[in-house]
Amino acid sequence: MATILVVDDEPRIVQLVRDYLEHGGFTVLTAADGPAALRTARTGRPDLVVLDLSLPGLDGLDVARSLRREGEVPIIMLTARTEESDKLVGLELGADDYLTKPFSPKELVARVRAVLRRADAASTPSEVIRVGTDVELDVPRMEARFGGRRVDLTKSEFQIVSAMARQPGRVFTRSQLLDAVRGVAFESYERAIDAHIKNIRKKVGQQYIETVFGVGYRFVEPAER
Amino acid sequence: MATILVVDDEPRIVQLVRDYLEHGGFTVLTAADGPAALRTARTGRPDLVVLDLSLPGLDGLDVARSLRREGEVPIIMLTARTEESDKLVGLELGADDYLTKPFSPKELVARVRAVLRRADAASTPSEVIRVGTDVELDVPRMEARFGGRRVDLTKSEFQIVSAMARQPGRVFTRSQLLDAVRGVAFESYERAIDAHIKNIRKKVGQQYIETVFGVGYRFVEPAER
DNA sequence: GGGAGTTGTGAGGGATTTGTGAATGACCTA
DNA sequence: TAGGTCATTCACAAATCCCTCACAACTCCC
Numbered sequence: 220m221a222t223i224l225v226v227d228d229e230p231r232i233v234q235l236v237r238d239y240l241e242h243g244g245f246t247v248l249t250a251a252d253g254p255a256a257l258r259t260a261r262t263g264r265p266d267l268v269v270l271d272l273s274l275p276g277l278d279g280l281d282v283a284r285s286l287r288r289e290g291e292v293p294i295i296m297l298t299a300r301t302e303e304s305d306k307l308v309g310l311e312l313g314a315d316d317y318l319t320k321p322f323s324p325k326e327l328v329a330r331v332r333a334v335l336r337r338a339d340a341a342s343t344p345s346e347v348i349r350v351g352t353d354v355e356l357d358v359p360r361m362e363a364r365f366g367g368r369r370v371d372l373t374k375s376e377f378q379i380v381s382a383m384a385r386q387p388g389r390v391f392t393r394s395q396l397l398d399a400v401r402g403v404a405f406e407s408y409e410r411a412i413d414a415h416i417k418n419i420r421k422k423v424g425q426q427y428i429e430t431v432f433g434v435g436y437r438f439v440e441p442a443e444r
Numbered sequence: 445m446a447t448i449l450v451v452d453d454e455p456r457i458v459q460l461v462r463d464y465l466e467h468g469g470f471t472v473l474t475a476a477d478g479p480a481a482l483r484t485a486r487t488g489r490p491d492l493v494v495l496d497l498s499l500p501g502l503d504g505l506d507v508a509r510s511l512r513r514e515g516e517v518p519i520i521m522l523t524a525r526t527e528e529s530d531k532l533v534g535l536e537l538g539a540d541d542y543l544t545k546p547f548s549p550k551e552l553v554a555r556v557r558a559v560l561r562r563a564d565a566a567s568t569p570s571e572v573i574r575v576g577t578d579v580e581l582d583v584p585r586m587e588a589r590f591g592g593r594r595v596d597l598t599k600s601e602f603q604i605v606s607a608m609a610r611q612p613g614r615v616f617t618r619s620q621l622l623d624a625v626r627g628v629a630f631e632s633y634e635r636a637i638d639a640h641i642k643n644i645r646k647k648v649g650q651q652y653i654e655t656v657f658g659v660g661y662r663f664v665e666p667a668e669r
Numbered sequence: 670g671g672g673a674g675t676t677g678t679g680a681g682g683g684a685t686t687t688g689t690g691a692a693t694g695a696c697c698t699a
Numbered sequence: 700t701a702g703g704t705c706a707t708t709c710a711c712a713a714a715t716c717c718c719t720c721a722c723a724a725c726t727c728c729c
Contacts, residue, residue, distance in 0.1 A: 315548060316460070334548075359554075373705060385561075389585045400706090410687085411707050417689060431586060432686065432715060433599040443594070598716065625717095635676085636718050642678060657675065657726060 221335055222246040224265035226256040226282065227297065228274055236269065239324040240331065253282045260286060267335055269327070271297045293334050297322070348384050351441025354427070356381050365423040375400050376419050379412070383428070383438035392435040412436075446560055447471040449490035451481040451507065452522065453499055461494065464549040465556065478507045485511060492560055494552070496522045518563045520555055522547065573609050576666025579652065581606050590648040600625045601644050604637070608653070608663035617660040637661075 223245045227233050230251070237247045248263045250256040253274055260268065268286060272279040283294055296317040315334045318327060348356040353366040361377050363370045372380065382399035383391055393409035400415075416436055420428060429439050448470045452458050455476070462472045473488045475481040478499050485493065493511060497504035508519055520541045541555050573581040580589040586602055588595045597605060607624035608616055618634035625640075641661055645653060654664050 315550070375706065388587065408708065410709095413687065414689085414707070416687095420688095430687070431599075434586060437585070600717070633719065635720095638676065639678085639718070641676095645677095655676070 220244045220246065221266040222248060222263060223331060224248045224250065224256065224260055224263060224268045226250045226253075226268065226274070226279075227271040228252060229271075232271075235324055236327060239328050243328045243332075245331070253278065256282050257285055260292070265292060267293045267295065267331060269295045269297065269331070273298075295327075295330055295334060348381055350384050350387050350438065353441075354384065356384055363423070365427065370422050372419065372422065376415055376422070379415055380419060380423075380438075383436065387438045388440045390431045390434050390437045396435070445469045445471065446491040447473060447488060448556060449473045449475065449481065449485055449488060449493045451475045451478075451493065451499070451504075452496040453477060454496075457496075460549050461552060464553050468553045468557075470556070478503070481507050482510055482514075485517070486514070490517060492518045492520065492556060492563070494520045494522065494556070498523075518559050520552070520559060573606055575609050575612050575663065578666075579609065581609055588648070590652065595647050597644065597647065601640055601647070604640055605644060605648075605663075608661065612663045613665045615656045615659050615662045621660070 223240050225233055225236050225240070225247060226249070227236070228251050233249050233251070237249060240247045248259050248265055250259045256268075256270070256274075259265075270279055270283060270286075274282065279296075283296070286292055286294060293315040295315060298317060298319050316330050318330065348354075348358065353364075355364040356362075356377070358381060361372070361374070363372050363377060363380065378399050379396050382396060383389075393412040396412045396415075397409065400412075416428060416430075427439055429437050431437055448465050450458055450461050450465070450472060451474070452461070453476050458474050458476070462474060465472050473484050473490055475484045481493075481495070481499075484490075495504055495508060495511075499507065504521070508521070511517055511519060520543065522543055541559050543552060543555065571583040573579075573583065578589075578591040581587075581602070582589075583606060586597075586599070588597050588602065588605065603624045604621050607621060608614075618637040621637045621640075622634065625637075641653060652664055654662050656662055
């Protein structure tokens, strides 16, 4: 069955959680601080991490961030307080669920099961944007293919391209494209978009993005290429 | 930003979803049962509704149906089981997307964004001006078609042509056409319009724009061609 | 047909807009 | 801390477009 890594500096809690999880049929790894957690995660490859936010030394947030960088492992956060700030950072890091202390171990086990089920069913129907036969943008994976060739785009580049490719042929103003990059059109120099367009063209080829003088840019429809 | 109404009778789920959505920049309204949902939808005018299919009392399906009757609001369904029947009725009611429980809040937020994006794109009815069978001006795309052939017009040219094509047969003075080009009729040489007309005619053909001596120009009605 | 006024048109100046390489600074990583 | 990536900004070159001008062609009215 699944392996769970429990990270907390209070031995009492670790023990309690371990008992419940093992009784529930899980294999349990434990760690008492950040560095140990990262080491164990690397070697033990857990299917899920239960992580206390307040750790001595390396902070729980740093641990979460490092874990995220290294892989896709789901994380359940334990926060000592209901404080807004804690929730916020937890969410920012994309925790899959959170529990505030004190919590019921039974509930924790239930949440672990739920998150694992989700992660499993995370048959995330990958949203793929296709334009004609030779352009393919896998949005959740941020993967782009142009004419069969895989192209590495940065985050901003990918967002600009996907915004345009969703409605090929339509003209987008620089301001609209800025919206696509930052959540909301931050006050920002519109010509930053020009720089991105230049870089995108260099990577994917000139034929995909057309300049509409005095207005903006558009993704060329396949029929016209 | 957008307002989302979350309807579910499990407070924990409502809380989790609310946290994630608010963190994502959305304003969140909540309701725990059908009647409350309808009331809140009426007063709060949400941009999207996240709706649990299994509600106590008034059923989720009824709520969806009522929402549909009252407006255009997009709906994301939450269904408890993966049962085919649930999916079917949900989609039948025109749910814009659905998620089966347990779901990842992160994924829900992603779906919310996707549905809003779609709804937004759809509500921008691509305004198309048609004159007869052979002239088509797609305004947001700044695309012109004359007799089946796609014609590239500059911004000013496109604005002049669409102003005239909106009311075929009507005569426009040069001053009125200048208004169409610059936002307001700037003091400017009216004969600049002549130059544009010349260029437009060269691109689309002579038969579409007629000169009205001493007055201005007009877009020829199809019957006269 | 003649003349006055109006429109068609080609060409070029000049303003605006875009392309682009390089510099800067933020952020992350080793 | 040093090095890398990336987003942004800047400055200048290049491209594009709008407007104007000058003159030819046309229309209308007498």
